[in-house]
Amino acid sequence: MAKTTLKSLAAALNMSVSTVSKALNDSYEISESTKQRVKEFANKLDYQPNVLAQSLKTGKTQTIGVILPKMTSPFESQILEGIQLTASALQYKVVIMSSMENEELERIALQSMVNKPIDGLLFCPIHERSNVDLAKQILNRTPMLIFDRTDYPLETHKVGVLNAEGTFGACKHLFEIRRKKVAIFCGSNQGITAKRLAGYRQAHQAFHVPLQQDYVVFCAINSVEELHLQMENHIVRLLALPDPPEAIIGSSDTITTHLLGVLAKLEIKVPERIAVVGFANTDLALSLNPSLTTIRQPAKDIGAISVRKLVETIHKSDRSQIEWEEINLPTSIQLRRSTIG
C-alpha cells in the first residue's frame, strides 16, 4: 500500500492539498465541519505527516545534538538521561555523539553536527582548548550550550557545578572529624581539576590548616593498570612521609573508585588509617566496603537545565541580544563509613 500523504488524502476527499493541510493544522480559515471530516479520515488512514518535509519547509527539526566525551561513567550517563527526559518532555529528539575523550573524534563529531538537521547543540568539550575554532564557527550557525566542562572560551550559556565548593566541603568535613592532614588525588589536568584543587586550597586557608605540597597528587588515566600502579606508588610514598596524610580526597569518579581498590589491595584500613571521600555519582558507593563518603554532582539536573536553556535560546529570535549565563549547581556530600567509621 502506498503511504498516505496530504496529496492522497486530498484526492480521496476531493479537496485541495492546502485545504487538507490547513484543516489538520487547525487553521482558523477552515470550517469546523470540514476540519472534522478531514481529521476523521486522516485518522482512519493513519496519516503520519512526513517530518522531513515539514522540517524542510519550516526550518525547524525539533532535534538537539549532544556531544560528550564518553557515556559509560555514571556521571555522564546520568547527565544524558536528564537530557533525554527533558528533551522528550519538550518534544525534542536527541542525537548523540561521543568524542571518547579524543580530540580528533571530537572534531569529526562537531563537523558532522554542522550540516545535520539539528536546532541546537549541547557540547561537553574534552578540554578547554580542543576544537575551539570549529566550535566558534558552529556557534555562528546554531545555538549551542556548554555543559559540565564549562571552562571553555565560547560566549554562550554554560551549565556546570560548583567544583571548588565540592572539595571545600569535603575538606571541611574532614577537618571537622579531626583529619587535618588531607591529600588529594587528581586526574587529568583540566579546568575542573584546577577548580577542585582551588577549593581544596581555599578550605585549608579558611580553616587555617597548613597546606602541604606533597599531598597534591596527579595521576594519568591511560589504562586501569597504569592508574593502579601510579596510585600504589603515590600511596606508598605518602605513607612513608614523616607526616603521612590521614585522609585522601578523590577528585573524580574514576580516581576515587580506583583509589579504594588500591587501598584495599595494600590492606590499608579505611577509615582507620586513611579516610576517603571522593566525587562519585554511583549508588554503588553505598555498597562499597566500607561504604564511601561521596561528593555528588546533580547530574540529571545538569542535563535537564542544559536542555531547557538551549531550547530557550532556540526559541529566541534575536540571539545577538541574549545575556549569556553561567549556571553552576551545588554539589552535595553524603557521609558514609569511609570517613566516619
Add this chain to the structure above:
Amino acid sequence: MAKTTLKSLAAALNMSVSTVSKALNDSYEISESTKQRVKEFANKLDYQPNVLAQSLKTGKTQTIGVILPKMTSPFESQILEGIQLTASALQYKVVIMSSMENEELERIALQSMVNKPIDGLLFCPIHERSNVDLAKQILNRTPMLIFDRTDYPLETHKVGVLNAEGTFGACKHLFEIRRKKVAIFCGSNQGITAKRLAGYRQAHQAFHVPLQQDYVVFCAINSVEELHLQMENHIVRLLALPDPPEAIIGSSDTITTHLLGVLAKLEIKVPERIAVVGFANTDLALSLNPSLTTIRQPAKDIGAISVRKLVETIHKSDRSQIEWEEINLPTSIQLRRSTIG
C-alpha cells in the same frame, strides 16, 4: 549572509543547478574540468548540502533510532556506546529514547519513532509482553532489531547473550572451588532471569549437585532501601537454615552490587563465609573490597553487532526474504577475591 545552496552556487558559477549537483556527486556525465571548478568553488564557500532535502529526496536519513529501558547502568551505557561508535563508523546518526522501564513511556517512545525520520530501529523492550502490537506495526514500516531482552515475540533479528551459559559457568566455578551450596538472588521476573535461572539448574544437574528450592530468592527492585531490606531478610533466613549456602550468585548488575553492600553491613565475611559471584559490567568490580568475581556481558559487542545487523537489513531491498537470526554472545567470567579469597 545567505546560506550557500546548490542554487546559489549555480548562479555564481553561471551553470545550472543540476550540473552543479552532478558535479558534486561525481557523476560520470560531467567533465573533469567542470567538476574541479565546481568543487573548488563549493569548498571555498563552505557549501554544506541540506541533509533534510537530501533525505526527502532519497528517502534515506542515515539515522537509526534506539529505545532502551534506561541508560544509567554500566551495562546499558556500554551497549549505547557500542551502538554509537559503530553507527558513527557506518555514517549513521543515533537518536535515543529511554523508556525508563515504564510501559507507557515505552509506548510514547515507540509512537514517536514511527513517523520520525529514521531508517531503522534498535529496540530493547522492558519485558516480553510490553507494546507488542505497536512494535509489530512499526516492524511493518521500518527495519527493527531487538537487543538484550530478546525474549520478545517479534520476527526479526535479535542480539543478546547466552544467559544460561553465564550462570552455568558461575555454578561450575563455585562447584570447582568446593562450594556446592549455592544460592541465587534474582531480580524482576523477566525472560532473562528465567534463562539465568535455567543455567543454574542445568549446572546442578550436570554436576550432580542437589538443588535446593530454598536457595532461589527473588527480590523486587522498587527502591534501593526496599531492596536492601529484602536482601537482608533473605540472607538472615538463609544463614539460619540447617544447611546454609556457602555462595551466592547475583543474577544482575543491580542485585549483585547491592548484595555486597548488604553482606558488608551484616559483617558477613566474603568469601570466607559466603562466596559471591555476579553479573556485573563495571570496572569497579576490581575496586570492591573484596574484589568481585563477575560474569561479564559483552555489552559493547551487543551494541556493535546490533547496529551492523540492522544496517545490513536496511540495505536489503527485499526484506520479506530475510532469514531472521538470533545471535547470542558468550559471557566471560573474571575470577577475583570474592570467590577465590
Add this chain to the structure above:
DNA sequence: TTGTACGCGTTATCAA
C-alpha cells in the same frame, strides 16, 4: 557534456 523540468511532502501566500 550540459541544461530543463519535475517531484519528494510540506507550509504559506494570495487569489477566488
Add this chain to the structure above:
DNA sequence: TTGATAACGCGTACAA
C-alpha cells in the same frame, strides 16, 4: 471558506 501556486533544497530522467 476554499483552492491554485510557489517555495524549501535536492536528485534525476530526459532533452538538448
